[in-house]
Every structure is written in C-alpha cells, then in structure tokens.
Amino acid sequence: MLEKMFNPDSVAVIGASRTKGKVGRAVLENLMQNPKLKIIPINPNVDEILGLPCYPNIMDVPEESKADLAVIVVPAKMVPNAINECGRAGVGNVIVISAGFKEAGIEGARLERECISVCEKYGINLIGPNCLGIIDTASGLNASFAANMAYEGNIAMMSQSGAICTVTLDWAERIGVGFSKFISLGNKAVLAENDFLQLFENDPSTAVIVAYLEGVKNGSEFIKIAQRVSRIKPIIIVKSGRTSVGSRAVSSHTGTLAGSDAAYNAAFKQGGVIRADSLEEMLDYSRAFSVCPLPMGRNIAIITNAGGLGILTADACYNAGLSIASFEETTVARLREKLPAAANFYDPVDVLGDAGADLYEHALDVVLEDLNVNGVIVLVSPQAMTDVPGIAEKVAEKIKQSKKPILCNFAGGSRIAAGEEVLNRYGIPNYSSSERAVASMNALCNYHTIKNREQELPDMLSHNIGSARLFIDNASLEKRRTHGLESMDILKAYDIPVVDSRIAKTLPEAINAADDMGYPVVMKILSPDISHKTDVGGIRLNLKHADDVERSYNSMMSDVRHYMPDAVITGVQLQKMISGGKEVIIGMDRDPQFGPLLMFGLGGTYVEFLKDVSFAVAPISTAEAKHMVSSIKTYPLIAGVRGEVASDIDSIIQTLLKVSQLVTDFPEMLEFEINPLMVMPEGQGCVAMDIRFTLKS
Amino acid sequence: MASILISSSEEFSGKSSICMGLGKIFQASGLKVGYMKPVGNLLIDVHGSLTDEDSEGIRKLLGIDDPAKYITPIHLTDSLIDDALKGVEKDLDERLTEAYSIISKDKDIVFIEGTGGIGGGSMYGLSDPEITSKLGTKILLVTRFDSISAVDRILCDIRIIGNNDMLTGLILNEVPISMMDRVSELVVPFLEKKGIKVFGIIPEDDTLRSVFISEIVEDLRAEVLVSPDKLDQLVEHYLVGAMEVGSAIKYFRRQPNSAVITGGDRADIQMAAIDSRVKCLILTGNMRPSGAVLASAEEAEIPVILVRGDTMNTIERMEHLIGHANIKQQVKLDRVIELIKNHLDIPSIAENIGVKLKS
Missing domain, CATH: 3.40.50.720 (NAD(P)-binding Rossmann-like Domain)
Structure with missing residues (x-):
C-alpha cells in the first residue's frame, strides 16, 4: 500500500x-x-x-x-x-x-x-x-531535509526522533554504512511503527530492521506483527524512557504514558524483538546482522594475538551466555602445523604477538572448518611488528566468504586505524572493544533461536464465561470497583480451584461457619478498602476451635479498626486451613500500551523485596506460561531442592493460562491478583486462597 | 407560629443542609418559612456589612427577605469573646429576642440554626440549649454518625440539654452504607427505648461529600490551563501523585473520581492521571506542564489547574474542601432535598414541631 x-x-x-x-x-x-x-x-x-x-x-x-x-x-x-x-x-x-x-x-x-x-x-x-522525512536508497528518493543522502544498504531504520535520524545518517556516512529505507516517524498521527514493520517485512532491499522508539501506538497489534516479521528478518529496537526519569521525559515530550519497562521487555520477548540498550548497541547489532550469516549454535572461537584480550573476550562470552568452543582433535593438530610452538591451540587461540596475516588466515581457516565452532571473534592488537592492514585485508576476505559469522575487534587507537579503513572498505564493522563484539555475536545467536522458534498460538480455553459476565455486570451496576475475597466465585467460572470458604457478618455466624466447615480454619477480614490484610491484622491462621474463632474475631476487629478506622468492614471470611503447599502469586496489570501484563512470582514475605517475578502480555501460549514459571530465579524452590518434593508446576501453568483467558475476556479488569495461589505437591493441584481485582468505572 | 432549633454535637454535621432542605420542603407545602442563625461564626462581608456565610447562603436559597442583621444578630468576633471573658455586659439576650420577634412575624415556622457544637457559646450564655429556652422553642438534634461512638455523643448531648421535653427528636446523618443495617436494627431501637424520637437515618452520600472543580479553582485561586468548560464536574477524593508512575496508575485507577495533586514537572504522573481518566489535575508550585501533556489532557477533557502553593499547602486546602458539603450548587441542593424526602419522616417532624403541612 x-x-x-x-x-x-x-x-x-x-x-x-x-x-x-x-x-x-x-x-x-x-x-x-x-x-x-x-x-x-x-x-x-x-x-x-x-x-x-x-x-x-x-x-x-x-x-x-x-x-x-x-x-x-x-x-x-x-x-x-x-x-x-x-x-x-x-x-x-x-x-x-x-x-x-x-x-x-x-x-x-x-x-x-x-x-x-x-x-x-x-x-x-x-x-x-x-x-x-524519508529516504529510500533503492528508489533513489530523498524526501527529507537531512544534510546527506544515505548509502545503499540492507538496513531499514525508523526513528521517533528526527535528531537520532540525522545522528545515525552522519555516523553512517563516515564509516560507509548503508540503509535500504530511512523513516522519521514524527508524531505518528496516522502511520506508525506497525505499518512500517509490515512494509519492511516484504521489502526485498531490507534484511535488517532497526528502530528507535519512545512508545508504540498499538501494543497488541505490535506483538502480533513483530512475531510474524521476526521470523523473516531481525528486528532491533532501542526503546527509551526505561527509567522513572526517562519515562517522565517521554511523557513530557510526547504527551503519552510511557508504559512499564517490564511490559516492553515482555512484549519484545514475545514478539521476537532484539532489544538494544543504547544507540551504539543498536548500530553494532545492525551491522553484524547486515554482513553476517546466522550462527547455528552458541559455540564461539576466539583468535587473538594477545593473551589478555583473549581472556577478556572469553569472560565476556561466558557472561553473555556464549560458550567457548571445544575444538575437534584435527583442529588442534592443524593449528599446531603452522602456529609457533608457544602459541595456544585451544580456544582462545593465541597466534602470538608477531603473527602476520598468513597465521591469522590459517587459524581462521582451521577453526571455521571445526564443526564445534558456530562463530568466530578475531582480536588484533597493534604490536610493533603487526601488519594491521594486511591482517584486516585477509580477515575481510574471509568474512565475505564465510558461512559462519566472524566479528572483529581491532583494538587500539591510531595504529589500528589503517585496519579499520580496510574493514570499512569491505563494509565490515570493527568493534572497538571485545565486549561490543561479543554482545553483537550474542545478538546473532539469539536471533537464530528467535527465527527458528516454533510458532505457538495463545491457548484459548473453553469455559463458562456467562457466570463471570453476570458477576462483572452486576458489579458495574453497583459501581463497585475494587473486589476481594467476597468475589472469589469469579474464579470458578474459569475452573480455577478455590479454597472452601464461608462468609460471616457477625461473630455467631463466624462460629457457626467454622463448626460447619470443620477445624482448623483461617479467618480473613472482608473489606473492599483493605488490600494488605496482614498489615492491619486482618488474617488469623490455624484456628482450632470455637474459642479461637471468638478470640481472633474480637482481636481482629479491634486491630483493623485501629489501623484503618475509615475502612468499610463487611464481615469475615472463614477458609479451610490448607498446609503442605507453596505460595505463588499470579497477577495482571493492564499496561497502557500492551494491555494485560501477566505477572508470576513466588509468594511470601520477601517477594516484594526480591522482585523476582516474570512477565508476559496476555493472551499467552502454553510455552509462554511454562517460560514464565521457569524463568524466575527462585524456580528451583518450586521445582524442589535437595530432595524436596516438586510442586505441581503443571497446575500453575494451567492457572496462568486460565487467568490469561479471564483478563483477555474482560478488558474492564484493570488489575487482578491471586495471592496466594497455594500449590500442592506434584499431582495434587493448586488452590486460590485470596484474590483482588479492580474494574474500570 | 412554630419554631425549632437545629443543633449538633460537632461542627459540619449537616445543620445548614437540614435547615435548607426542610425549609424548602415546608415552603413547597405552602408554609411561610423563616430562618435565623443567631450567632454567626463564619463571618463574611456582604455589601459592606458583616454577616455569616451559612446564614447568607440559606437566606438566598430560601428566598427570605428579612434583613441579614436580624437573621444573624450576633457576630462571634474576638471582642465579643474578650468582653464575655471580662464580664462586660453586651445585651446579647435582648438582641436575640428582638431579632427573633422580627423574624418570626408573619411566619408559620422559623428554623434556628445552632452555632458549632451544642455547648458552644456557653461562655456568653448562648449555647444551643440556652438559646432554646430563651426563645421558648425546642431542639432537633442532628448527629453525624461516623462511628458507633456517635451513640455516646448523642447521650452526652441529651445530658447537656438536661430537660428531655426540650428535645423533639434526632436525625442520624451521613451514616456509612456499611453501617446502615446495624444502625437501623440496633441503634435506633436502643435510642427509642431511651425515649429519643429518631426521625430518620440519612446515608452517606458521594454527591454531597464531593466538591465541584469550580469550587476547587475558586478556593485555591487556581489558573485553569485546560478544559475550562468542564469545571462543573464533581470530585469525590483527592489523591497525591508523589510516587513512581507504576504505582500511581494503580492508585489513580482505583479512585477515578478524584483530583490528582502533583508537581508541574511530574509529566509521568500527569499522564498516568490522564490515562486513568481522573476528574481533574491540580499542578502545584506554579510550574506549567509541557504543551504535549496539556494537549493530552484537553483530548481527554480533563481540566488542568495550576496553583501557586506547594503540594502540602494544597492538600490542606483540599482536606478542608472535600467532605464539608457546601450546598450552594443546584445539584447538591436537589440532592439534599431528595435525601431528606427519602430518609426522614417529614410528617412526624412537622407534627412534633407543631406545624401543619398544607399539601
């Protein structure tokens, strides 16, 4: 179009x-x-x-x-x-x-x-x-007031900042980087990032998509489009306004709500977008994608003429989650054939300080043929005898022919400039530090995974929406916005197991309910105004007989009235006391940009402090639900540590999928939380103990 | 001619609203209604003469022609208090009775509004029970039922009144919705057993507790930056935007009928408030927001007002404004009348005061 x-x-x-x-x-x-x-x-x-x-x-x-x-x-x-x-x-x-x-x-x-x-x-x-304005190098169009025309290339760039367009064009001109299309998005009154992602998707001159964004206009569409496009071409995005001060600047600049960074991270992850943290990183990645084939795995060989640089690079690889390749025997033997005896024949390969272009060529040829090597990082330091341009020439030739990605770090200043010039002539990036080269290699490896991931559609569950709809409609009629324990039945419409409970308005009712249910019981305060019941003494555990209920009821009312004198108290809820499980939280906040942002984490007192939670934008697929559960740091505690019985992880995944469905079905739900969801040992399911949600007025 | 003194144990219990509401209802049934607030404590200058803000408002609302100096014959000034403490005789009783005789002329009923709390004015001999006995009328007690301890206050008030015959009855006002059942099932029978006639229980009401954005603008002497045509909306709460933006969104979404107070430089909080569709943005410190934020507020039709004061100062003013029903606006006036009609036993009130409703 x-x-x-x-x-x-x-x-x-x-x-x-x-x-x-x-x-x-x-x-x-x-x-x-x-x-x-x-x-x-x-x-x-x-x-x-x-x-x-x-x-x-x-x-x-x-x-x-x-x-x-x-x-x-x-x-x-x-x-x-x-x-x-x-x-x-x-x-x-x-x-x-x-x-x-x-x-x-x-x-x-x-x-x-x-x-x-x-x-x-x-x-x-x-x-x-x-x-x-815009630039299209394939058609020769420069409909902008930029000072220079872009070189022809395969990178398509869009930017929400005009100044970042000019900065990038100027940078690209100096080192000879080319673009296919260049779009300054401006205020995005009509066309926005989603339209251009689709344009780039089918643009034969574009191989890499990069963007500088301050926000996205239609978050849920963005995820769908990015999911599709990222299977064909890499999408690299710098999103600014990540911090509180940054998001304030975005709001002031654009008059939009920046949205939470956790939501962007989740949306980018689900959309297969590679997130760059800075402009420099975005350009580094885009150049790697522009010239390199994708690595088939995460095993990296390092070739260096300086041991120190090699070690630093090995550390950086490890920190980025890349592996140092373990060479085949023939590789080591072939390296020994030409390299000096003092050289290092294992990864990182040290060709020694006096190595010339021929030794680099030999080392590269040998490691590239090794089946255990998926990518190579070449490091060159300028020793007195180092033929920098000669090495650059050989490395550049190899890069052009290689089916595996090779990234360079010619390290230094004026003495490596001649090498950089050679690389620029070939359109090959030189990374000024090994960390930058490693980060770009990591981006290539990550994209290999993104491109080849299985296509999974969000799971849509069949359930009885009718009773939930009735509940929400009644709440809207009564103008009730915040809901708690008294509304737990909404979970039943989605087959989420709910703890056996009764509501009591007075002490005699509470004692009757507890007698009926059987001891031990838990008593919780019922009040639309109280979200943190524990903080105001609104929860009493393990009540074993009627006397416990009476004493706890009286002291609880006194505590709650003391801490929150203005809270409306509608009664108490008696629950069957459940033990032997682990507490987790499933929540949702409706993000201004992306909609329902699901949250999962381990429950308990330290959760708010540890912030060990995972996020995903609903609706989610089973794979995404699994990932949410397994990606928290404290996952081993639910999976079972030191001989402990594993929790019923499958029931957590099912509950996540059901909550995903619930918050997708009801856009009027602004926030939602099951806290805690008690997860029993494997095979014994889980049960919701408390909920809280807010509806749109 | 009949009369009744409306009294309460505390300020801001709803005396003015009851005078105004019953006055309107009695007028509508064909009675000639008079009104006075003998001791003015909210002094304002109207056309060069001192009068009381409540009495001036009610005089206008009830369309009463009597001169202000008789409606409120005594002004609670510093010198009045000093003289009372020094024992200087000021002929206050004469002023009171003279004004009352002028006001009650040709009237079917006169509503007399007490000043502050029931015992207030004792130092110069004009507490509510003293005025009641001086004018030979009776007391109708209005109690704001904010908690169960209101029952204690009522019983104390009755001891202050002393003579049970002086009390016509009681109105329980602003009863929290969550306590309505308890009040009608337990409290009312308890009081009636003690011989106290309860004319009705009026529930807490969001419209009356809320404040018009225009009132906020007036009170804070604010500059309206955006949507000056949307100031006729009611605000139920105020929220302070001083947290990080993620928490702010949750906080604002839970109470969208709010005014959000924040600094002019907090664009993130401002956008969170706009996105949550709150009723009004109050920016403090005289710091103008960015054009883009103003544009978003205008698109969302949310008034943005700018005040010179700092956030603390503004909170104090808002604290005073919200919850103290000011019934100058027609919407609130109508609401007061509606509540009185729906929740009070008007024929019984009329009968106990000693007037006959004509229609």
Whole structure:
C-alpha cells in the first residue's frame, strides 16, 4: 500500500522555497538529487524554483502530472487545509515535515486531529507530522531535509526522533554504512511503527530492521506483527524512557504514558524483538546482522594475538551466555602445523604477538572448518611488528566468504586505524572493544533461536464465561470497583480451584461457619478498602476451635479498626486451613500500551523485596506460561531442592493460562491478583486462597 | 407560629443542609418559612456589612427577605469573646429576642440554626440549649454518625440539654452504607427505648461529600490551563501523585473520581492521571506542564489547574474542601432535598414541631 510513498514517479513539495536555508528549499534540493523523479514545487508566490515550474496550489497541477507523494513544509496551521487539497487532487501519500502539532500544545493537538480526520476522509497515508522525512536508497528518493543522502544498504531504520535520524545518517556516512529505507516517524498521527514493520517485512532491499522508539501506538497489534516479521528478518529496537526519569521525559515530550519497562521487555520477548540498550548497541547489532550469516549454535572461537584480550573476550562470552568452543582433535593438530610452538591451540587461540596475516588466515581457516565452532571473534592488537592492514585485508576476505559469522575487534587507537579503513572498505564493522563484539555475536545467536522458534498460538480455553459476565455486570451496576475475597466465585467460572470458604457478618455466624466447615480454619477480614490484610491484622491462621474463632474475631476487629478506622468492614471470611503447599502469586496489570501484563512470582514475605517475578502480555501460549514459571530465579524452590518434593508446576501453568483467558475476556479488569495461589505437591493441584481485582468505572 | 432549633454535637454535621432542605420542603407545602442563625461564626462581608456565610447562603436559597442583621444578630468576633471573658455586659439576650420577634412575624415556622457544637457559646450564655429556652422553642438534634461512638455523643448531648421535653427528636446523618443495617436494627431501637424520637437515618452520600472543580479553582485561586468548560464536574477524593508512575496508575485507577495533586514537572504522573481518566489535575508550585501533556489532557477533557502553593499547602486546602458539603450548587441542593424526602419522616417532624403541612 505504501509502494508510491517510497517509490514515487512524481513528488510535490507544498511550501517549496527559493530561499537557501529554508526547509522548503532543502527538501527540494534533496529530491532533485534523483534526476528521474518528477518534482512539482507548490508555492502561490513564485512561478519557478530552481528551474522547476511552480504551481500555486496542488489542485492546479494537471491530472497527467499528478503527484504520487506530497511533502508538506508549510506552517502548522495551514497543514490541514494542504492535506485536504491533496485529497481533493487525488494525492494518496503525504509527508508532513512541519512542526507545531501535538508536541507544541493544545492548538497543535487540535490541528493534528484535523489532519487525521482529513486523512481518514480521503484515505491518505501520512507520515509525521513533525518529522525529518524519508529516504529510500533503492528508489533513489530523498524526501527529507537531512544534510546527506544515505548509502545503499540492507538496513531499514525508523526513528521517533528526527535528531537520532540525522545522528545515525552522519555516523553512517563516515564509516560507509548503508540503509535500504530511512523513516522519521514524527508524531505518528496516522502511520506508525506497525505499518512500517509490515512494509519492511516484504521489502526485498531490507534484511535488517532497526528502530528507535519512545512508545508504540498499538501494543497488541505490535506483538502480533513483530512475531510474524521476526521470523523473516531481525528486528532491533532501542526503546527509551526505561527509567522513572526517562519515562517522565517521554511523557513530557510526547504527551503519552510511557508504559512499564517490564511490559516492553515482555512484549519484545514475545514478539521476537532484539532489544538494544543504547544507540551504539543498536548500530553494532545492525551491522553484524547486515554482513553476517546466522550462527547455528552458541559455540564461539576466539583468535587473538594477545593473551589478555583473549581472556577478556572469553569472560565476556561466558557472561553473555556464549560458550567457548571445544575444538575437534584435527583442529588442534592443524593449528599446531603452522602456529609457533608457544602459541595456544585451544580456544582462545593465541597466534602470538608477531603473527602476520598468513597465521591469522590459517587459524581462521582451521577453526571455521571445526564443526564445534558456530562463530568466530578475531582480536588484533597493534604490536610493533603487526601488519594491521594486511591482517584486516585477509580477515575481510574471509568474512565475505564465510558461512559462519566472524566479528572483529581491532583494538587500539591510531595504529589500528589503517585496519579499520580496510574493514570499512569491505563494509565490515570493527568493534572497538571485545565486549561490543561479543554482545553483537550474542545478538546473532539469539536471533537464530528467535527465527527458528516454533510458532505457538495463545491457548484459548473453553469455559463458562456467562457466570463471570453476570458477576462483572452486576458489579458495574453497583459501581463497585475494587473486589476481594467476597468475589472469589469469579474464579470458578474459569475452573480455577478455590479454597472452601464461608462468609460471616457477625461473630455467631463466624462460629457457626467454622463448626460447619470443620477445624482448623483461617479467618480473613472482608473489606473492599483493605488490600494488605496482614498489615492491619486482618488474617488469623490455624484456628482450632470455637474459642479461637471468638478470640481472633474480637482481636481482629479491634486491630483493623485501629489501623484503618475509615475502612468499610463487611464481615469475615472463614477458609479451610490448607498446609503442605507453596505460595505463588499470579497477577495482571493492564499496561497502557500492551494491555494485560501477566505477572508470576513466588509468594511470601520477601517477594516484594526480591522482585523476582516474570512477565508476559496476555493472551499467552502454553510455552509462554511454562517460560514464565521457569524463568524466575527462585524456580528451583518450586521445582524442589535437595530432595524436596516438586510442586505441581503443571497446575500453575494451567492457572496462568486460565487467568490469561479471564483478563483477555474482560478488558474492564484493570488489575487482578491471586495471592496466594497455594500449590500442592506434584499431582495434587493448586488452590486460590485470596484474590483482588479492580474494574474500570 | 412554630419554631425549632437545629443543633449538633460537632461542627459540619449537616445543620445548614437540614435547615435548607426542610425549609424548602415546608415552603413547597405552602408554609411561610423563616430562618435565623443567631450567632454567626463564619463571618463574611456582604455589601459592606458583616454577616455569616451559612446564614447568607440559606437566606438566598430560601428566598427570605428579612434583613441579614436580624437573621444573624450576633457576630462571634474576638471582642465579643474578650468582653464575655471580662464580664462586660453586651445585651446579647435582648438582641436575640428582638431579632427573633422580627423574624418570626408573619411566619408559620422559623428554623434556628445552632452555632458549632451544642455547648458552644456557653461562655456568653448562648449555647444551643440556652438559646432554646430563651426563645421558648425546642431542639432537633442532628448527629453525624461516623462511628458507633456517635451513640455516646448523642447521650452526652441529651445530658447537656438536661430537660428531655426540650428535645423533639434526632436525625442520624451521613451514616456509612456499611453501617446502615446495624444502625437501623440496633441503634435506633436502643435510642427509642431511651425515649429519643429518631426521625430518620440519612446515608452517606458521594454527591454531597464531593466538591465541584469550580469550587476547587475558586478556593485555591487556581489558573485553569485546560478544559475550562468542564469545571462543573464533581470530585469525590483527592489523591497525591508523589510516587513512581507504576504505582500511581494503580492508585489513580482505583479512585477515578478524584483530583490528582502533583508537581508541574511530574509529566509521568500527569499522564498516568490522564490515562486513568481522573476528574481533574491540580499542578502545584506554579510550574506549567509541557504543551504535549496539556494537549493530552484537553483530548481527554480533563481540566488542568495550576496553583501557586506547594503540594502540602494544597492538600490542606483540599482536606478542608472535600467532605464539608457546601450546598450552594443546584445539584447538591436537589440532592439534599431528595435525601431528606427519602430518609426522614417529614410528617412526624412537622407534627412534633407543631406545624401543619398544607399539601
């Protein structure tokens, strides 16, 4: 659908200018770099600009010269009308470079809404407003006011910051990195990251997708699209606003709620996105993907002319979860044939300080043929006798031919510059530190796993939604937002086992209930205003007879009224005392960007302090549920340590899937928590002991 | 002519609302209604003369023509207190009886509103029971039922009144919904056994506890940055946005009928509040938010108001505003009348005061 946006035959510039230094002139000059492109300047005050005939209005352009794309650079308040005129003139693709929209305040936001409604009316594809423009190196289009055109390459980049576009272009020009497409997203009024992910998915000139984002516009769609695209091409994203101060800056800058970083991590993981922590990392990864084949495993060989560098790199590999390859016997024997006796023939291979290009070539040839090696990191330090450019030339040749990824760290400063130049000429990245090379190798290995992961759809369970719907509808009618123990029946609609319990409004009722249920029992305060019952003395455990119930009831009421005098108390709940299980928590917070973010963790007093929890965006698949359970650090405690019986992990997974379904079925559920879910030993299931949820008003 | 003095053991128990509500209902049934609050304690300047804020409000709402100086003949000024302590005679009783005789002229019923708590004014001889006996009327007690200890207060009030014949009966006001059953099943029979007539129990009401955004703007002398046309909405609570944004979202979502107080530089909290669709954003410290945040607030139609004071200061003002029903607005006025009609035994009140409702 965006074919003519990126590969137009003719482009109109609305607000084209003769004046040097103006955006309207810069855009025109950039477009004119492509002699095949028909360019139509629009400006009511002049007849021609830079030798091109000028039209007063886009609607005056004759039908046969109609533009495929219009770039708008007029002041913000004139933009809605300009888009409207594009619509009337049949122009389907528009880039609004002008600023002064939502980022500027109320009036700007109003203009932006107007632009959106005009685009909806005419079905116009709009990029921006408040953007730098776009570049497509395959079609030769530079519809931007960037200072330079990008080199041709296979990396497609989109960025929510115009400045990061220019920084990247400038960096890329210096070292010769090429791009297929370059998109400045601006305010994302109409087209946003999801549209471009789909564009890049089918773009033959794009092999790697990179993005700088401050937020995503439609989180659940994003996950679905990314899941599909990441099976075909790697997606590398830097998402800013990770910390509290960063997210504050995002909110201030864009007028959006940044959303939790845990949600982004979960969504990126589920979508198969490789998350980079910085621009540098994003560019490092993108270059590795741009030139390297994917490794088939995580076993890495290191070739170095300095022992220290080799050890540092081995440490970095280990920390990143990469393995140091264990060579086949023939590899070691062949290395011995040419390398000096003092060399190290095991990984890391030390070719020694005086090694020339030939020894590097030999070592590379040998380790690349080793079936236990999936990728190679080449380290070069500039010794007095080191032929840096010669080694670079040989390594570059090998990289071009290799079916396994090879990344380089020519370490040093001015003495390795000649080597870097050689690598740049071949379009090969040199990582300035071995840690950077290792991080990029790790990204390649991770993507190999992402690309080959099994396609699993979220599990949709069959259940009786009717009774849950009735419950929620009644709660909405009564305008009750926060719910606790008294609402545990909602879990039954999803076949989640619930502890046997009774509600009592008075002490005699409580004693009767306990007598009926049989001792021992647990007594919990019932109050919509109290979320942390333990903190206010609202839980009494292991009550063995009626006297216990009476004493505990009286002291509990006194405690609760003391700690929370204003809380509405509706009674108490008596539960059957359950022992012999382990407590876990299953929760959900509705994230502003991605929707229902499920949380899993071990229960108990230290949980809030340890923050040992895992997240995933619902709906989830069985594999994702399994991963949520097994990825917490304290997993061994549920799996059973030192001869302990394992807990019923399968029942946790089933409960996670049921909660995933529940919170997906009811978007009005804003937060939800089963805390604790008591998990019994393997084969004996689990039971929900307490819940809390909040409904939308 | 009949009359009744509305008294309570504490301030802000709902005396003014009861005077206004019963007054309106009696007017509607064809009675000529008079009103006075003999001792004014909330002094305001109206057209150059001192009067009481409550009495001025009710005078207007009931459409009473009597001059303010008779509606509230005595003003609780510092010098009045000093003179009372020094023993200086001020002829307060004469002022009271004179005003009462003027107000009660041509009226079917006069509502007399007490000042503060029931025993207040004892130092200058004008506590509620003293006024009652001086004017030869009776007391209708209004008690805010915030907890079970209200029963103790009621029994104490009756001891202060001393003479059981002086009490017509009792209204239990602002009873928490969760306590309604207990109050009607246990408390009312208990009091009636003691010979106290209970005219009704009025439940706690969100509309009356809440405050209009326009009132907040007025009280805080705030500047409205966004959505000036949305100030006619009611706010039930105020929340302070000083935590990290993840917790803030949860906190705001649980109570969306709130005003969120936060610093002008806390864009994350501001967006969390907007996303949670709270009723109003109060930005402190006179720090303007970014244009993008204002734009989002406008899209969500959430008023953003800017105050000079710091957060602590603003909290104190809000604490005072919310929960103290100010019945100047029509919505609240209508609500008061509705609650009185639904929960009080009006014919019984009329009969005990000694008036006949005409229709």
